[in-house]
Amino acid sequence: MQANQHAAHAGHHAADSHGHGPTGIMRWITTTNHKDIGTMYLWFSFVMFLVGGAMSLVIRAELMSPGLQYVAPEFYNQMLTLHALIMVFGAIMPAFVGFANWMIPLMIGAPDMAFARMNNWSFWLLPPAAILLTASLFVPGGAAGTGWTLYPPLSVQMGMGMDMAIFAVHILGMSSI
Amino acid sequence: MAINKINSCRGQGYACLVRGFTAGALAVFAGLANAAWELNLQMPVTALARRVYDLHTLLTWVIFIIFVGVFAVVTWSIIFHRKSRGHKAADFHDNTTVEIVWTIVPTLVLIAIAFPATSALVEMRDSSQPDLTIKATGYQWKWGYEYVTGDAAGVKFMSVMSTPREQIDNKTPKGEHYLLEVDHPLVVPVGKKVRVLLTATDVIHNWSVPAFAVKTDAVPGFLRDTWFRAEKEGTYRGQCSELCGKDHGFMPVVVEVVSAEKYATWVAQQKAAMAAVTDDPTKVWKMDELMARGEKVYTANCAACHQPNGAGLPPAFPALDGSKITKGPKAGHLDIVLKGKPGTAMAAFGAQLSDTDIAAVVAYERNAWSNKLGELIQPAEVKALRGK
Numbered sequence: 001m002q003a004n005q006h007a008a009h010a011g012h013h014a015a016d017s018h019g020h021g022p023t024g025i026m027r028w029i030t031t032t033n034h035k036d037i038g039t040m041y042l043w044f045s046f047v048m049f050l051v052g053g054a055m056s057l058v059i060r061a062e063l064m065s066p067g068l069q070y071v072a073p074e075f076y077n078q079m080l081t082l083h084a085l086i087m088v089f090g091a092i093m094p095a096f097v098g099f100a101n102w103m104i105p106l107m108i109g110a111p112d113m114a115f116a117r118m119n120n121w122s123f124w125l126l127p128p129a130a131i132l133l134t135a136s137l138f139v140p141g142g143a144a145g146t147g148w149t150l151y152p153p154l155s156v157q158m159g160m161g162m163d164m165a166i167f168a169v170h171i172l173g174m175s176s177i
Numbered sequence: 178m179a180i181n182k183i184n185s186c187r188g189q190g191y192a193c194l195v196r197g198f199t200a201g202a203l204a205v206f207a208g209l210a211n212a213a214w215e216l217n218l219q220m221p222v223t224a225l226a227r228r229v230y231d232l233h234t235l236l237t238w239v240i241f242i243i244f245v246g247v248f249a250v251v252t253w254s255i256i257f258h259r260k261s262r263g264h265k266a267a268d269f270h271d272n273t274t275v276e277i278v279w280t281i282v283p284t285l286v287l288i289a290i291a292f293p294a295t296s297a298l299v300e301m302r303d304s305s306q307p308d309l310t311i312k313a314t315g316y317q318w319k320w321g322y323e324y325v326t327g328d329a330a331g332v333k334f335m336s337v338m339s340t341p342r343e344q345i346d347n348k349t350p351k352g353e354h355y356l357l358e359v360d361h362p363l364v365v366p367v368g369k370k371v372r373v374l375l376t377a378t379d380v381i382h383n384w385s386v387p388a389f390a391v392k393t394d395a396v397p398g399f400l401r402d403t404w405f406r407a408e409k410e411g412t413y414r415g416q417c418s419e420l421c422g423k424d425h426g427f428m429p430v431v432v433e434v435v436s437a438e439k440y441a442t443w444v445a446q447q448k449a450a451m452a453a454v455t456d457d458p459t460k461v462w463k464m465d466e467l468m469a470r471g472e473k474v475y476t477a478n479c480a481a482c483h484q485p486n487g488a489g490l491p492p493a494f495p496a497l498d499g500s501k502i503t504k505g506p507k508a509g510h511l512d513i514v515l516k517g518k519p520g521t522a523m524a525a526f527g528a529q530l531s532d533t534d535i536a537a538v539v540a541y542e543r544n545a546w547s548n549k550l551g552e553l554i555q556p557a558e559v560k561a562l563r564g565k
């Protein structure tokens with residue numbers, strides 16, 4: 001017990017005396033700086049905007065004229081569903097959070113966000129959720145094709161893409177708490 | 178066209194004048210454009226739909242006036258109260274008069290729009306004392322209609338989209354009612370209050386006819402209702418309006434409103450046809466008869482998912498050609514067709530199809546493509562399995 005405490009204290013001391021934080025990818029994974037986190041949110045949101053936007057291009061290209069042109073109806077439904085989920089949870093909400101992270105401490109004169117490590121975690125929950133959502137396109141049966149409401153019993157007819165989408169939405173929800 | 182719309186306002190009050198004005202404005206487009214340029218709601222053919230139409234127009238004007246008012250003030254402030262013009266910002270704090278005004282004015286606006294909206298909604302929900310009642314059941318992806326009361330009580334049929342596949346695949350030019358046509362439309366008499374009971378067997382669908390201002394979810398396990406009283410004979414078209422899977426866009430609603438005489442003739446025809454097609458349940462069918470009948474049943478009920486060539490669309494819709502079920506024991510195959518498979522899109526066809534149809538389609542699936550099992554299935558075998 002005492003030894004542990006001593007070790008922890010020593011570690012802490014070592015980190016303090018280090019002078020500057022970790023470099024490379026660890027700088028971003030461990031950052032508690034509200035501007036760093038805000039920047040990551042904004043870049044993430046922009047990437048998701050491009051992904052969701054590409055899906056809406058598929059939808060619009062198909063709708064440009066009546067009849068089936070480029071995609072099958074079930075794939076169209078998957079594009080529709082993923083476009084909605086990605087744009088709402090992956091683009092719009094993180095964009096707001098990104099701006100809030102950047103601006104609010106500056107506006108109220110605070111040195112940083114409260115619970116700075118939680119703030120970092122909120123961001124780092126997003127990439128796994130985004131990967132789950134987009135990867136669900138490539139599993140057998142494809143992504144959820146139910147529209148963003150995911151209404152049962154239609155949702156029960158989907159393959160494992162549906163499970164991935166549900167898990168992803170839960171992670172996204174946890175991130176926004 | 179637009180002139181008719183304006184003239185039809187006689188004695189219907191202010192809201193209708195508004196409607197006429199909008200229709201007149203749209204007539205500018207009508208000269209140059211076709212159906213693709215229709216911007217407003219469909220012309221109503223029931224009293225209730227007219228109320229909904231007028232309500233929509235009224236609210237659009239209210240919104241328009243508020244929009245213009247707010248943005249006029251904003252624009253004026255931006256232009257004339259800018260710093261570069263030497264405008265000094267006011268520095269007062271609190272103004273009780275203004276706060277009271279901006280609370281009371283929106284409250285009045287809300288009450289003024291909530292009153293007509295709520296009373297229309299109450300009327301919409303009042304499906305009491307119908308002249309006839311029809312049950313509409315949503316299936317993936319077609320509608321089933323059953324006349325519950327009225328002259329046609331007992332008449333029931335499936336209403337399946339009749340647009341040819343070639344039009345959807347752009348191999349032939351699109352017809353006039355592309356995706357809005359069915360083999361058997363719902364037929365109702367003009368001027369009668371029709372109550373529609375709604376349910377579904379698989380997923381949530383929505384029965385919608387814009388000209389009647391009717392749009393109600395059909396939810397499996399629940400019975401909901403809506404009603405309409407069409408004032409004009411004609412064919413009215415709508416679509417399933419709740420995303421219900423891959424062929425959601427291919428299950429239109431078509432209602433034919435006919436005169437009382439035409440309706441009576443239609444009812445007589447339906448009853449005669451139903452009596453004629455009732456198969457003898459004890460008949461022993463031969464292979465070629467079963468295959469011919471089975472192919473028809475398969476095309477109408479199974480081919481959308483399992484595909485005309487039996488290859489399916491795996492993994493959601495498994496192949497029947499060479500599958501374990503179609504090549505396995507007869508009883509297991511019949512069972513899945515009769516009772517469906519929970520948790521998948523496979524519906525229970527026991528309630529939809531007769532013993533003969535089920536015997537024929539199962540025999541067809543077991544003998545078509547590469548499944549040459551050479552087995553016959555008779556209606557009596559299906560009947561024996563039904564109870565179990």
Ligand SMILES: [Cu+2]
Nearest residue numbers: 382383417421
């Ligand atoms: Cu539907």
